[in-house]
Amino acid sequence: MATSTQAPRQAVTPTSRRDQARRALPWLLGLVALLGALGLQSQLYSGQERTVTTIFMFVAMAEAWNLIGGFAGYASFGQVVFFGLGGYFTAVAMSQWHLTFWVSLVLSGIVGALFATVIGIPLLRLRGHYFAIATLGVAEGMREVVINLPGLTGGGAGITVPTVGRDATTPYLGNDGFYLLFLALAALSVLIAGLVSRSKFGYGLRAIHQDEDAAAAMGINTTRLKVLTFALSGFIVGLVGSSYAFQQVTIFPERLFDVDITVLMVIMVVIGGSGTVLGPLLGAVVLQFVSEFLRQHFINLHIFILGAIIIVAVLLLPQGAVNYLREARRTGEYSLLANVRRYRL
Amino acid sequence: MTSFLQATAYGLLQGGLLALVAVGFSLVWGVMNVINVAQGAFVVLGAYVGWEMHEWIGLDPFLGMFVSAAALFVLGYAVQRFLINLVVNGPIFITLLLTFGLDLLLVQGMNIVFSADYRGIRTSYASNSLTLGSIRVPVGRLLAFALAVAVTLLLVAFVNRTRTGISIMATGMDRGAARLMGIRARHVYALTYAIAAALAGMAGAMIGTVGTFNPSAAGGFTLMSFVVAVLGGLGNMYGALVGGLVIGLVEAWSGQYLPGTWVYALAFLVLIVVLVVRPTGLVGRAYYTGRQDV
Numbered sequence: 163m164a165t166s167t168q169a170p171r172q173a174v175t176p177t178s179r180r181d182q183a184r185r186a187l188p189w190l191l192g193l194v195a196l197l198g199a200l201g202l203q204s205q206l207y208s209g210q211e212r213t214v215t216t217i218f219m220f221v222a223m224a225e226a227w228n229l230i231g232g233f234a235g236y237a238s239f240g241q242v243v244f245f246g247l248g249g250y251f252t253a254v255a256m257s258q259w260h261l262t263f264w265v266s267l268v269l270s271g272i273v274g275a276l277f278a279t280v281i282g283i284p285l286l287r288l289r290g291h292y293f294a295i296a297t298l299g300v301a302e303g304m305r306e307v308v309i310n311l312p313g314l315t316g317g318g319a320g321i322t323v324p325t326v327g328r329d330a331t332t333p334y335l336g337n338d339g340f341y342l343l344f345l346a347l348a349a350l351s352v353l354i355a356g357l358v359s360r361s362k363f364g365y366g367l368r369a370i371h372q373d374e375d376a377a378a379a380m381g382i383n384t385t386r387l388k389v390l391t392f393a394l395s396g397f398i399v400g401l402v403g404s405s406y407a408f409q410q411v412t413i414f415p416e417r418l419f420d421v422d423i424t425v426l427m428v429i430m431v432v433i434g435g436s437g438t439v440l441g442p443l444l445g446a447v448v449l450q451f452v453s454e455f456l457r458q459h460f461i462n463l464h465i466f467i468l469g470a471i472i473i474v475a476v477l478l479l480p481q482g483a484v485n486y487l488r489e490a491r492r493t494g495e496y497s498l499l500a501n502v503r504r505y506r507l
Numbered sequence: 508m509t510s511f512l513q514a515t516a517y518g519l520l521q522g523g524l525l526a527l528v529a530v531g532f533s534l535v536w537g538v539m540n541v542i543n544v545a546q547g548a549f550v551v552l553g554a555y556v557g558w559e560m561h562e563w564i565g566l567d568p569f570l571g572m573f574v575s576a577a578a579l580f581v582l583g584y585a586v587q588r589f590l591i592n593l594v595v596n597g598p599i600f601i602t603l604l605l606t607f608g609l610d611l612l613l614v615q616g617m618n619i620v621f622s623a624d625y626r627g628i629r630t631s632y633a634s635n636s637l638t639l640g641s642i643r644v645p646v647g648r649l650l651a652f653a654l655a656v657a658v659t660l661l662l663v664a665f666v667n668r669t670r671t672g673i674s675i676m677a678t679g680m681d682r683g684a685a686r687l688m689g690i691r692a693r694h695v696y697a698l699t700y701a702i703a704a705a706l707a708g709m710a711g712a713m714i715g716t717v718g719t720f721n722p723s724a725a726g727g728f729t730l731m732s733f734v735v736a737v738l739g740g741l742g743n744m745y746g747a748l749v750g751g752l753v754i755g756l757v758e759a760w761s762g763q764y765l766p767g768t769w770v771y772a773l774a775f776l777v778l779i780v781v782l783v784v785r786p787t788g789l790v791g792r793a794y795y796t797g798r799q800d801v
Contacts, residue, residue, distance in 0.1 A: 237600040296782045303775030310767045469611030505597035
């Protein structure tokens with residue numbers, strides 16, 4: 163016994179050092195990317211700066227969707243409800259309760275997390291399509307509630323955050339300020355996803371994704387884990403919605419509860435690779451960049467082309483770019499056609 | 508009292524149309540486990556086909572709807588056979604995203620071809636009213652209701668009584684076993700989707716006759732299909748009929764008594780409560796309890 167435990171112990175030290183280096187690499191890369199994004203700011207003119215700001219916004223939301231949809235496998239098609247709630251909470255708090263933006267921002271995140279907990283407890287019992295439809299119903303229903311409370315939310319006419327004059331509780335941040343704000347949110351969401359991915363928490367979520375009953379049998383408190391994840395996801399999206407409302411100044415229920423925003427989060431995660439940290443980041447950057455390019459060059463056709471891209475991407479890369487590359491490197495099978503066969507009837 | 512009766516009549520008539528919009532959606536969900544987000548786009552496309560038939564050759568919309576149905580049948584068959592079948596075994600957001608992409612293509616395509624203007628198919632008789640006691644019923648709505656209910660019942664009979672229909676149900680219940688019995692699942696899936704698209708097209712042509720439509724109406728029809736199908740229980744076609752009538756009535760009554768658009772908030776609340784409390788729908792039992800969702 164003594165020899166058998168000693169032998170590996172000697173081998174441990176160099177391997178673990180290499181392991182440590184390998185584990186530290188993604189964090190270093192993330193830091194480099196963050197510094198790069200900070201440096202990039204001075205090189206952009208204002209139109210480009212706004213485009214990149216939008217990319218950061220979607221990075222944050224895609225990473226947030228990935229927590230519940232990618233890791234835990236619960237496809238929430240109503241994620242935009244947290245975006246809308248965060249945005250409306252901030253607009254109401256700043257215009258009617260005269261809170262500063264920074265206080266409203268934090269409270270919006272908390273509102274998102276609380277709302278996710280409240281709806282998550284009954285809805286996360288549903289599986290598959292039922293969960294997707296139920297969350298979609300929540301988002302659509304919440305939009306109607308916001309439209310029908312004109313005293314509080316301004317109804318369909320929208321609500322305006324005070325940014326000038328005496329009513330302005332926080333001065334408008336401007337292009338540069340919002341660039342940094344959304345960059346911070348994107349970095350925060352990637353950081354959270356990275357921490358979740360390597361923690362026991364993250365492995366619990368993956369277990370739920372693969373087989374929820376087996377996960378429960380292994381002693382994972384599945385309900386608690388799912389609700390916590392949903393709340394975490396709602397928290398991030400609430401922060402993003404809050405920042406978006408301040409950036410847009412005037413917000414409307416149709417935009418803040420737009421189902422297309424949910425679908426964009428989902429498609430970014432799917433194209434990039436669900437259940438990975440890098441995938442949603444990659445998907446958000448690529449898709450938002452392509453979408454912006456199309457909007458500028460094919461003004462009438464861009465949604466049409468986007469629809470075609472979604473279809474082709476789903477057919478050719480159903481598991482996402484990152485997962486595809488990982489599998490391809492492991493198996494040496496790079497053909498995309500083999501990919502098409504994966505989910506074929 | 509008159510206004511209540513009038514609202515009830517209107518709600519029932521509207522409910523029949525909603526049932527026809529949703530029954531195909533329910534069928535596709537039940538048999539293939541696919542949430543067809545493009546359902547609303549099929550409805551609007553059907554309305555445009557009916558409209559074109561009426562403009563070009565003066566075809567009566569109640570005949571033109573069969574042209575709509577035929578066109579959408581072909582489109583639906585091709586879409587399932589060559590697109591959705593490729594990913595039908597994937598996780599749910601894959602099929603959902605695929606049909607969403609299709610929805611974007613169709614809605615934007617119609618925006619480009621037909622513009623975003625509201626249109627309606629105008630006939631000489633559809634807006635005439637029959638008077639029954641104190642309530643007035645437009646002829647067009649009555650005809651549309653009767654046809655919608657008849658088609659829904661025909662679909663139920665088709666699925667339960669014919670060989671093809673039974674093979675659709677069998678494939679929905681256990682695809683592996685169905686294939687072992689010699690059923691070609693690819694063809695059956697395509698056929699199912701084609702039937703759903705055809706019924707949506709038919710409903711669209713009728714909706715175009717009794718009201719107005721434009722490409723962005725598609726999203727509303729899709730959401731209504733969700734609500735109606737869930738209320739009725741997925742894959743349950745009688746259920747879709749009941750769900751449609753219930754939603755039609757709720758919509759009409761609350762339009763009378765609730766301010767604003769609270770009715771939609773109410774509809775989604777009902778949807779969520781039904782999903783949580785009774786996911787098999789209001790009527791009957793679950794069709795596919797034994798199925799393993801692959």
